[in-house]
Amino acid sequence: MDAYMDIDAVDLGNVMGSNLPSSDTQQTTINDVPCNMEVAVIETAHDSDTEDEEFSPGSKRRGNNKPNWARRGSVEILKFNNQGQAVEPNETVARWQRYLGLMVKDHTLFGLDVLDWRTFRKTKVLDEAWCRIKRTIDWSDPETRKKSRKIRYTVERKLNDRWKQFKAKLRKEWYAPNWGTEARFHCGDKRVNNNQWVKLVDHWETPKGQRRASANKRNRAKKRMSHxxxxxxxxxxxxxxxxxxxxxxxxxxxxxxxxxxxxxxxxxxxxxxxxxxxxxxxxxxxxxxxxxxxxxxxxxxxxxxxxxxxxxxxxxxxxxxxxxxxxxxxxxxxxxxxKRGAQLEVQALREEHEAELDHIRKESQEREAKLRDEMNKQEMATTDRMKRLEMQLLNQQAMFERFFSAGLLPNIVPISQNGAANLNFPTEMGTHNNSLQTSSVDAFETPHHVPISPSTLQKKHSSL
Structure with missing residues (x-):
């Protein structure tokens, strides 16, 4: 659906700051492009192809120039690069730049008394400006639609740049020549709202505004090259x-x-x-x-x-x-x-944090290595104890075998490493606890205790 708005000479003069005859106004048709706001594009007539015509004191008035952009509800075909910058056709790009330059001079959108550009984003002014701009561009090309986000980012940056340039020109032409006089509170540019101008002048004369102006002047003086x-x-x-x-x-x-x-x-x-x-x-x-x-x-x-x-x-x-x-x-x-200022501080904090992380990581690795060494030592000590116990067990088994071969003990099944041996004593054989110096004697089963005479034992010992 197309939106229509009739703009008479009185409204046009209030918005753009020029008293144009009614013949210079027109009915503007805005193509229906998806947008979150219903707004109208205000177009004015002008005489030159330059971006704008400021009026210095004593100069001959020529009137505000017109953007000659998207006339009578038409849309403009532009080709954008991958960064959202308009590159073709050259003549259309030139008119596009002038159109953006004139938009920031609309005090109903971009007030001069606003000190921070980010305020326009918070108050949805940039949304409204983008809605107006978006309606004037042909979006039929799929590649152009894909670049919509970057195009808007570039447009906002250009509007910011043009807005700052406009205030700098006003300061040079209407404030600096009248500094120290009451005339500095009156701007002769008809596009400027006088209440906004007074607030801007008051800001320039604050200590903060003067420091910023001095810094900008010094930075500008450093420029040695022109393109x-x-x-x-x-x-x-x-x-x-x-x-x-x-x-x-x-x-x-x-x-x-x-x-x-x-x-x-x-x-x-x-x-x-x-x-x-x-x-x-x-x-x-x-x-x-x-x-x-x-x-x-x-x-x-x-x-x-x-x-x-x-x-x-x-x-x-x-x-x-x-x-x-x-x-x-x-x-x-x-x-x-x-890197300077806050970036250097952030970089220093990042490096300090990384150094601290490296130190913590190194200590953790050292503790882990120490714990691993202790565990290895404990494992080796346990293995040595197991080997010693195994050797003791083998020595005891060899001793039992010598006793059996000498006839001092009954036949015995060799002791297994996986469990206690099954020892079967005959009924006529007794046990003598003092003859076995081992802790495994209690494992023998002795169903009957048969006394052995000392003479028998003496004979057996003599045979050994």
Whole structure:
């Protein structure tokens, strides 16, 4: 079902901050794309193809420009890469960038008095913005539908970037020139809600706001290089390279040359020229070393990242240079990242925890080895005792056999190792407890006690 909304000149002026004639308004038809909210896309007319037209004090007013995006309920066909970045067609991508840039200037959605971008996520503002954006894109391609989650992530990152840029421009044009005067509380840009502007100015003048502004100014002053892509995104440059090289991805050093070299082949500035020469020199050194070692002169992705980091430094803040907004560290393998601040603390805690685990594991292994040694010693001691008992038993059996062979004892079945022997004494033979120095005498069965005369015993002993 299509949703329709009529926007008159009064409503349009309240929303976008411009007093346009009623002829510039239109009835907007929004295609039915699955969405959790029923919202309307507000479109305004403008004159130029630039992203927007801010009005500096004393400049001639030209009016707000229009996104020229998804007019009259139509949908736009875009091709996205695997990271959710729009890459084709070029003209549509340019209008797509302007459309996102104008959306963050709608104070009914993205208020200037909001100090933390995450607030928009908590208040469902980003859900509403994505719902509007989603309705303007053609989702008939299955590949585009599969990338919906990444497309939204990239869109939110771009909106965040455009929102910060918009506030920075307003500060430069309307706050900095009027600093210290009452005029700083009035913004001449008609798209800005004045109540939100006053709150933003109050925040800038707090100690926290001043510290942040000073830090941003110092960081901005460190920038020494500029790229030459203009309105074309890095994702488009990378996609064009893939088309021209049969699907091959440009490495990071090649990408730096593509984005920092003019059409005549000259670097955009001296810093870029030095960086390009250093990269080429390091790559040439690696190839020479491989050639000397009779190895293929193929530069791996790991080696390219090492060269890139040695010239331009490691990556910071979770972003990756040369890939554009929306690409995360997980999307690019083997990237060297500089760890600082909380990351260093977390890394130190992790290493300390791992060292403690190793110590505990080592102590456990030592205790286990000690216990195993003690058990082995006990087993060996038990085995020795069993052997000694077995030898004693064999010695006793040999003694009994000598007694029987001498006629001192009746015939006896040899003692078995598995149990006591069956000893059968004749009725005329008695027993003499003192003649057997063994603990197994009690095992003999003596049904009758026949006294033996001392003379008989003396004769038997003499025969031995």
């Amino acid at each position: 030459t892509t203009g309105t074309k995104t890095f994702a488009q440059v990378r996609n064009q390279y893939k088309i021209e090289h049969e699907g091959a991805e440009p490495d990071r050093c090649t990408m730096f040359e593509l984005t920092h070299t003019r059409s005549d082949g000259k670097p955009v500035d001296k810093e870029s020229e030095k960086a390009i020469m250093d990269m080429r020199q390091k790559i040439s050194t690696i190839k020479d070393a491989k050639r000397a070692s009779h190895l293929p002169e193929i530069i791996t992705n790991i080696e390219i990242n090492e060269v890139y980091a040695s010239v331009l430094g490691k990556e910071k803040h979770g972003a990756i240079r040369g890939f554009g907004i929306g690409v995360r560290l997980d999307d690019v393998p083997d990237v060297l990242v500089e």
